[in-house]
Amino acid sequence: MTYKEFKEKLSNLKSWQLMYREIMLLGKSLPEMPELLKTDDVLIKGCESKVWLRVELSDEQILVLIGDSDTRIVKGLMGLIMLMHQSKTPEQSLDINTYHEFEQLGLIKHLSPSRGNGIKAIADTIHEQVKQWL
Amino acid sequence: MTYKEFKEKLSNLKSWQLMYREIMLLGKSLPEMPELLKTDDVLIKGCESKVWLRVELSDEQILVLIGDSDTRIVKGLMGLIMLMHQSKTPEQSLDINTYHEFEQLGLIKHLSPSRGNGIKAIADTIHEQVKQWL
Amino acid sequence: MCPISELRQQFPIFNTSNNEELFIYLDSGATSQKPRQVIEAVDSFYREQNANVHRGLHTLSAQATSAFELAREKVANLLNVHSKEVVWTSGATDSINIIANGIKAQLNQGDVICVSALEHHANIVPWQELCKERGCILKVLPITESGILDIKSSVELICEQKPKIVAISHASNALGNIQPVEKIIEAAHKAAATTVVDGAQAFMHLRPDLRKLDCDFYVFSAHKALGPTGLGVLYGKYDLLNALNPLRFGGEMIKEVSFEHTSFQDAPSKFEAGTPNISAVIGFSAALDFLNSIDHEELQQYEQGLYDYLLTQLRSINGIIIYGDTENNIGTVSFRYKNEHHFDLATFLNGYGIAIRSGHHCTQPLMKSLGIDGTIRVSLAFYNNHDDIDAFIHALKESIDLLEI
Amino acid sequence: MCPISELRQQFPIFNTSNNEELFIYLDSGATSQKPRQVIEAVDSFYREQNANVHRGLHTLSAQATSAFELAREKVANLLNVHSKEVVWTSGATDSINIIANGIKAQLNQGDVICVSALEHHANIVPWQELCKERGCILKVLPITESGILDIKSSVELICEQKPKIVAISHASNALGNIQPVEKIIEAAHKAAATTVVDGAQAFMHLRPDLRKLDCDFYVFSAHKALGPTGLGVLYGKYDLLNALNPLRFGGEMIKEVSFEHTSFQDAPSKFEAGTPNISAVIGFSAALDFLNSIDHEELQQYEQGLYDYLLTQLRSINGIIIYGDTENNIGTVSFRYKNEHHFDLATFLNGYGIAIRSGHHCTQPLMKSLGIDGTIRVSLAFYNNHDDIDAFIHALKESIDLLEI
Ligand SMILES: Cc1ncc(COP(=O)(O)O)c(C=O)c1O
């Protein structure tokens, strides 16, 4: 599924319950992140729950993201972020305003500021890392 | 003039200006307190302006008060207090509720709490000293 | 005096359709809602009376000062102590810091300080800092597996260690446990320790008689007891209080200043440097009137009834794990559902308009002892009712369903 | 935007017949009056939005947190600094104490700290305490006979003494002098000193651009700038700010707590232990909107006009002695009448319904340098008008007559 497809799916849902359900399902569908990879250096600061995220550059010069969280919802939100950035070139990734996308999806207003900040922290982490490959 | 006479005089006055005038005149009429007697140990704590008060017992076993202040108004209020206690026996003095008298005169409501406290401090000082002569 | 159940009508927030959605407030442990009387007292202070206190002698300032000092007397009366033993601070946290910083000079290397394992960070970190600075040793009064103070071991520890200070909460914010402070204070005083009781959670529910309780210091925040934000109380037995060094220096707390020498006032002024939170004091004064107008026994019965109902309802849900002391409790329930993350449940509950708190509740060490990373906390007050609990239970069941994917 | 002279209508206190007597407020140096917008913001916070901040994720708390952080940004914008450089405190006194206590560890025996001779006790005593504790030396930037900072000698002193800290008020509370802080800051920075500016009196009148002013720290109180009581601001250049040790420890300022080890957040959270004064922040946010809606140049002209009128009127009375810098002034006049005690005059003025302040204004060392025990202080704000001044002058003349007995 592409980010665009997922976005469309969400936009057809009538209630926040259904939206969260889709998001949690997305999270559940993510490949498991091996415990060994969940090191402190990839733990993102500024989130209420635990969020691990690894960003790497493949031989094809596109991004590979692996992430996890200890909560279902945040794991789903991570999935959304990964859908946005996965397999993009560093340049393409830098063009993406993750926070803005969340706003458009209508998700920010359901988030407390701390989680809004969490999203920002994740987005910033990606961009920071991506910059090294420009 | 006795305290009673002064009280009556005040009660006939129509404005706070006239009351203060009488009180200041009373203060002005007090005998000068020699600078030598204005020592730190007779400076009363808890007043905004400087207040010195000496209480002594005469050979006739009645109170002798000498006091002064650096402000006209407080000096007048001191005069009032002295009118109340001067030449009284220790027992008579202890029976006087100075603060209550000021309330009856309608003076407390013109006083800020800090000055109300000042009156209390002066009254307490007198009673404390008087107790030694019981 | 009206029945407890009608008091809710005095709280404007329950009559405001803030989000035009259902709104159930079950987060009184974080901060209480305010009755109309408190809000109006603050409002009319600013409209009619606003002036600085203890400064100058104009009528407005004099009125403000009288009202300010009257509020101090009201606190003292409620606590059954002297008004000069009552210091206004900016909150419970500030109060504890004033004690810990102020008593520093009286402690020496190797001295022991005891805190309970159930403390809020505000009643841990100031003591840790003190220990760091003076080379003192922090010892923890232990809890049982279910999160209740182990009173036997605690008393033994105190007997054995002869601590200089014992700091303990009157009620736990995370679990709601009413702690056996009387026994701790007794043991502490036998060991000649100074006792500090954190009443942040307890004050409104228990209205303690401090002369009876016999603790040396007691602290709480106005905002958790119907009052405005930015105000706290520090009570201390006068001699002990006056022996503390001040934390802040400035106007009002000073007797005389010269560039060569400065002398301080006695307590309470000594600890009240700078312009105090006058409007909050005025508001809290109204909060105390409000509290005093409610029969305390009736209030406790009402709150106990709510709490029992909440417990019964929660226990009827399969998979709910409840922590802490459910026998002696101020009306706070801390729970988890199976091994689901508290964050997911809390997010859904919020979606249903239920205001609860989730996380570690500023009690990380307690959570660690319990082997968890947080709970969902429902904290009740007398302005809650059965409908609130029904709405919460309904939302909780729906939220649990949402987790089944 | 309405003319300055109409802004007064926005202040409810001027429309309340408090004592059913004439009421002229000329004590804004003690605390400012509050516009309707501020009072209403506090009121509706408690009625509609009341919740704790930075705690938990329910919508109410989230809204409160957003509003709280937005206010921080507004302060930062007005001061032209970063919002993470803005710390909420309980007042200017608290702010200065946070700096003095927090920088302690960076100072050594024999280090020099300079304060000006015009400082409020709040900007003297914390430094004296620091000196006592660390063996530092307090040096005083001198004033001229008329009570104006002697800028030449002050700069020389700074050059010569190479102080570690220079603390000075932006405007004097006792005399109203606007101090030449730019020159002092320049000299201090040449000497590698950290500069602390006490803006308690200046903030509302001068709305300083701190990037331009280039001081390292700047403090003020909300209650003197249209805002609620119990709130202050501490600005610091980020690295210097973050290098301070916290004064208070507790919730919110902590990253992780265990009984073995505790780590702190970075600034500003590091300095904001405990539940902050949320309602005051919300109210101050409205105060900043109000200030921002007034053209600053127009406001200054208006205030200058009032001040000039007041000066002229006062000078026309025989026997009035005025202190301080009447060329650079925020609109505060400090005076005496012949060698009458300020207390008598102030009492009479109060009788006539005039709220002024008398005494040493928490500047005992300054009064000592001027060889007096106090003054009568009239302090103006933009909500005053010519009628206020006429009423004051009339009452002053009558009061002086009363002294002739
Ligand atoms: C110049 C100056 N600094 C500091 C302060 C202390 O402010 P606050 O009492 O609000 O803490 C004041 C207030 O009187 C002041 O005028």
Ligand SMILES: Cc1ncc(COP(=O)(O)O)c(C=O)c1O
């Ligand atoms: C038990 C306990 N102690 C201390 C505090 C700190 O109170 P405040 O944040 O009002 O300073 C709290 C509040 O969360 C608490 O629950």
